[in-house]
Each structure stands twice: as structure tokens, then as C-alpha cells.
Amino acid sequence: MHQVSAALAAFLASFVEFVEALTIVLAVGAVRGWRPAMVGTVAGIALLIVLVAILGPLLALIPIDAVRLAVGGLLLLFGMRWLRKAILRAAGHIALHDEAAAFARETAQLRSAGASAVAHDWPAAATAFQAVVLEGVEVVFIVIGVGAASNLLLPASIGAGMAGSIVVVLGVLLHRPLARIPENALKFVVGIMISAFGIFWLGEGMGFSWPGDDFSLPLLAIVLLAFSLAAIPMLRRPGASAR
Amino acid sequence: MNAVLGILREVLHLFVDDGSLAVALILWSAAAFWLLPALPVNTGWDAVVLLLGYLAILGENLRRSTRRV
Numbered sequence: 614m615h616q617v618s619a620a621l622a623a624f625l626a627s628f629v630e631f632v633e634a635l636t637i638v639l640a641v642g643a644v645r646g647w648r649p650a651m652v653g654t655v656a657g658i659a660l661l662i663v664l665v666a667i668l669g670p671l672l673a674l675i676p677i678d679a680v681r682l683a684v685g686g687l688l689l690l691f692g693m694r695w696l697r698k699a700i701l702r703a704a705g706h707i708a709l710h711d712e713a714a715a716f717a718r719e720t721a722q723l724r725s726a727g728a729s730a731v732a733h734d735w736p737a738a739a740t741a742f743q744a745v746v747l748e749g750v751e752v753v754f755i756v757i758g759v760g761a762a763s764n765l766l767l768p769a770s771i772g773a774g775m776a777g778s779i780v781v782v783l784g785v786l787l788h789r790p791l792a793r794i795p796e797n798a799l800k801f802v803v804g805i806m807i808s809a810f811g812i813f814w815l816g817e818g819m820g821f822s823w824p825g826d827d828f829s830l831p832l833l834a835i836v837l838l839a840f841s842l843a844a845i846p847m848l849r850r851p852g853a854s855a856r
Numbered sequence: 857m858n859a860v861l862g863i864l865r866e867v868l869h870l871f872v873d874d875g876s877l878a879v880a881l882i883l884w885s886a887a888a889f890w891l892l893p894a895l896p897v898n899t900g901w902d903a904v905v906l907l908l909g910y911l912a913i914l915g916e917n918l919r920r921s922t923r924r925v
Contacts, residue, residue: 690871821903848922
């Protein structure tokens, strides 16, 4: 039960992050060339691998209840932040995230910076590097957060790996941002799943027992979903359409 | 240096968007951890009370946010 939930949560959350990183890398490639885009991307991935190689063994040294408390707390903050934004977006109070607009904004910025006169376009590579590291740190956190508290690192890693592979293949094939992905709906689902994991691990770390034990995790997700779906119409701004 | 600070700021931003929400969630977690075991709450219900607290905090934050957005 938890293995499927962990893989699915990591897949969906990582998919959103990879899509956002892809948008920036594509913008760098389209405006400044594919060489700096690839240099920045590969350097970013290398840094993330080092991060995982350092953090992974460290986690094994910490008592499991402490890991559950710490990871649960961070997942709760992370998930509730996404869920809050998703509800406010669905209720029409803040603008929807738009990958096409983000791509246009990034390409305009890169163009205004002008073409690099030197052989290595380090500013462009740095832009791709920063995007890959920032979005990648979120992926690393999600995989570790969802997986570390209950030996679920493998299914979480597989979920994130599948998401990364799909986004890379789509990016190579399409060469444009994945604007048709229902990113806000994905963030809504991810916010619910990550919050459910966070609340579950926090409760476990505090020594509380959940009714239904392992089955309480999907139940938590259902309660959060019902709460959110009930909140949206109550909070909807007059004139805002249903999304 | 600016890039490193920028990355650190972004990492903090992963967890904290609305500061009042983050503070309320942390305070409720700490209060539940210390107080719920001392209350005459049946085993199994302490976790439910923990969840209800989080839902109340999210609901209140959303209500305030829609007023100020």
C-alpha cells in the first residue's frame, strides 16, 4: 500500500518539478544555444548526485522516530504550502501557473542579456544549472521525504526516475515547454499526497497510533481531498470560473 | 555568493510561503507532541486530534488569505 503511494507521490511531484526545470533549460537552449544548456544541466545533475550521496548515508545514522518527526514536519510544511496555493488558485484568488508564459519570460530575459562573446556562455549555463539544482533539490527532498521514513526510498526513486525520463523524452521530442500539462491539478494532488505523508509520519514520530494503521495514509489523503474540495466553492471569488 | 544565497533562499521558500501558516503548523505540532499524551484522549484519537488541528489551521489561513489577496 505504502509502496504504491510513495511511488505515485514521488512520480507526480517530481513530474511537476522536472517540467519547470525543462522550461528554463529549453529557454536557454533556444536563445543561447544547446551547449551551455547541456553544460548547466549536467553540472546541476552532478551536484544533486553528490548531495544524495552525502545525505543518504547520513539519514541511516539517525533514529527512525527522529527521521519521521523531522521528515514529517518538512513534508507537512512543503505539502500544505502547495495545497494552500492550489486551493487559492482553484478558487480564483491567485493566477494559475503557466509554463508557456514562464518560457516567454525566460527567453525575453536571456535575449535582453545579449549573446555571449566568449566561447563558453557561462551566464547561460549558470541559468540552466540554477534551474536544475533548484527544481532538483525539490525532487531529492520529495524522494527522501516520502521514502526515508519507512524504507520506501526504492519505490520513491523509481517514481521520480520515471517522471524524469518521461519529461526528458517529451522535451527532446517537442523542443518546447509542456504547457498542456495540467500543472495546477497535479500540484493540487501532490499537495494532498505530500501533506498526507507529512501528517502520517509526524503522528508516527510523536508515538500516536493512527486508526487503521497503514490504511490511514490513503484515508488521510481522502480527508484532505474532501476538505479541499469543500473549501474551494466556499472561498471562490465572485466571477471566478471553476477550474 | 549571490547565487548561493539565492539558492538558500529558494530552499527556504520550498517550505515557507506564508510565514503565519508555517508558524501555526509548527506550534500546533509542538503543542500536540507535548500536550496530547497528557490529556485523557483514547489511543487512536490523539492522531485524529492532530489531523483536525492541521485542518483547522489550513482553513483559517485560507479564510484570511482570501480576504487579503
